Amino acid sequence: MTFPSAKPTFPAGVYGITAEKFSAGRTNIEVAREMIAGGIRLIQYREKRPAKSFAEMLAECRAIRALTREAGVLFIINDYPDLALLVDADGVHVGQDDFPVPEVRRLIGPDKLIGLSTHEPAQAAAAVAAGADYIGVGPIFSTQTKEDVCAPVGLEYLDHVACTCPLPFVAIGGIKEHNLGQVMARGAATVCLVTEIVGAADIAATVRRLQAACLASINA
Structure with a gap:
């Protein structure tokens, strides 16, 4: 008798995202390898066309x-449910203008994680109703990592989510080592620092340091 696989558990700590443009000449595969060496528990692959072809992204994702x-x-693919299916990723993360969560669920099935970026309370509530497994909360601070990003939502929206949202969430956007404590103190258990990690001279050591800081804050 076979049983359906259980949906992965969303981990606390550092949420890693690839960003080759900011990776000091290193490939996404090299960065992922170093993140893993540092003890990261989740990596999201984020690339935008036309910077890379689908063939290039597929090859990278298979390697990662x-x-x-x-x-x-855990391995999450940003934006592309089809790519996630091709490499048997653990889930998909989408934005407000991407395929709706229920449609993504139809494509990837019940046993994969779906994350949805949110920027305001109404979007967080809609994410719960749509069946998202976790939400992104941000950008908390100003960020240049993404193009066409919305204005910072600030710590007030993070407060709202921490107090009212039943879903796990990842705080993202402009988070650096110097302001990490502020974000963790407002109830975030999972945080994403993009350039702080991918642009670090020693990625593995940086992940270890940030992961230790996150877990210490959670357990305080």
């Missing part, structure tokens, strides 16, 4: 999926 599977690290 092999690394993450061997290490027991």
Whole structure:
């Protein structure tokens, strides 16, 4: 008798995202390998067309999926449910202008995670109603990592989500080591620092340091 696989558990700590443009000449695969060496528990692959072809993204994702599977690290694909299916990723993260969560669920099935970026209370409530497994909360601070990003939502929206949203969430946007404590103190258990990690001289050591700071704050 076979049983359906359980949906992965969303981890606390550092949420890693690839960003080759800011990776000091290193490939997404190299960055993912170093993140894993530092003890990260989740990596999201984020690339936008036309910077890379679908063939290039598929090859990268297959390589990163092999690394993450061997290490027991969750692997999330940004924007592309089809790419997630092709590499058997653990889930998909979408934005407000991407495919709606129920449609993504139809594509990827019940056992994959779906994350949805949110920027205001109404979007957080809608994410719960739509069946998202977790939400992104941000950008908390000003960020240049993404193009066409909305204005910072500030710590007030983070407060709202921490107090009212039943879903796990990741705080994202302009978070650096110097303001990480502020974000954790407002109730975030999972945080994303993009350039602080991918642009670091020693990615693995940076992840270890940030992960330790996050877990210490959670357990305080």
